[in-house]
Amino acid sequence: MGEIALEVKDLYITYNCMKNYSIKKSLLRLKKVEKNRIEAVKGVSFSLEKGKILGIVGKNGSGKSTMLKSIAGIFAPDSGTVDLHGNTISLMSIGVGFSNELTGRENIALSGMLLGFSAEQIKDKTEEIIRFSELGKFIDMPVRTYSSGMHSKLAFSITAILETDIMLIDEVLSVGDAKFKKKSLNKMKELISDTNRTVVIVSHSMDTLKKLCDTILWINDGEMMMYGSIEDVLPKYEEFMS
């Protein structure tokens, strides 16, 4: 067995449905507002070796994305632990709050810093990001002038070029026009199949999972149904879903 890169133990995440408290509301309605708690993830544990690719399957609303966010450190789990063993981690997401009035170049620097990279690291990668995004002269124009396609191209390039040890991917992304879609898909595959990188993918596409993953975690309504190799889990999952 190789080195463990990611260890999740007994993860529980609950949501409070009564979102927040409002003074006006509580003045108007003096009786206590009922708290409606939803348990999104109930006791999931798994560990993943370095370089392995884990696919997470489950129907909509079964807590897959919630779990990814929690592994990335955006959400606090209610109980349980996530141990990254010192690896850097990022959740691949489109557009980390672009600032509309700033140019693409400045937004690269800002987003990169938010993702935890130093100014020098970003500087080294900037040209590569610009080249990959195919924005050309638009890179020095404010982001508000971008079309939605250009917007997502830039966002994709930033997250794809600024790599981390562990990548969490919520649906394999492909953005932009047909040509860029192909290119971004290839880039994703390249990133995922790098043997030094540990990847967790959430996907509904059986094809993608079969092609990319080593192991599969199946969760249903927040509970772990199965955890094992593709051959073991996917047929049962497909049977369950049909």
Next chain:
Amino acid sequence: MLKRFIRDLKKYLAYSGKAAKAQLKSEVASSYLNWIWWILEPVCFTFIYYLVFGVLFHLKEEYMIAFIVIGVSLWDFFNRMMKNSVRIIRANKSIISKVYLPKYILLVVRLGVNGFKMAITFVIAIAAMIILGVPVTWHVFMAVPVLIVFILFTFGISCLLLHFGVFVADLHNIVDIVLKMVFYVTGVFYSIGRRIPGPAGNWLINANPVAYSINAMRSVLLYGKMPNLLVLLIHFVISLGLCILGIYIIYKNENGYVKSI
């Protein structure tokens, strides 16, 4: 906690600076008069207060214009920080739902933005002082500790508002009302000490760190007088306590914020 705070601050300081610059830049990019507004706004408010209170109500003070500019600059900073911090988590939802960052860093960014605007009004204040021929004494150096305590206090309160603003959706309405009230008792356009003499006035100044800071700033810059150092020390301790409490609360709860908004 202190260790974590220092490590986080170091890690995100470059981002804070960059983000503050970016926010200032995008503010000017959207209007034609651009940065001129940062000068015009405090100047206009100063003249309004001067006309209404100085001329109409005869609340004259020595070096009236500089007196008001100093009040306006500190008050605007405090006022903006308070209003920003109640909504800051909601306003930055797109960032915090995608990456982790210590949430008070968002406040540090606003400190940069509003601090820059305050610096501009300070330049205006200095210009007013020169034009009015205010004699400069060595007391002006005392402006530095006064300013530090004032910023610490503002940051501490901001941290608390950031936290409660997440869970109390309409807190900003209350903050607006409270700020309006505090504005009138803070002596932005009048001197508390002269208009409300006796212990009541002293209380109003010393128990309200904003009023105290404005008052102390005027004493050292315009009138060459030392501020009450004991009160400054007490405010420093309280402000530091507020900052520690605020950062502690944020560290403890920040990962739950995304779930609530």
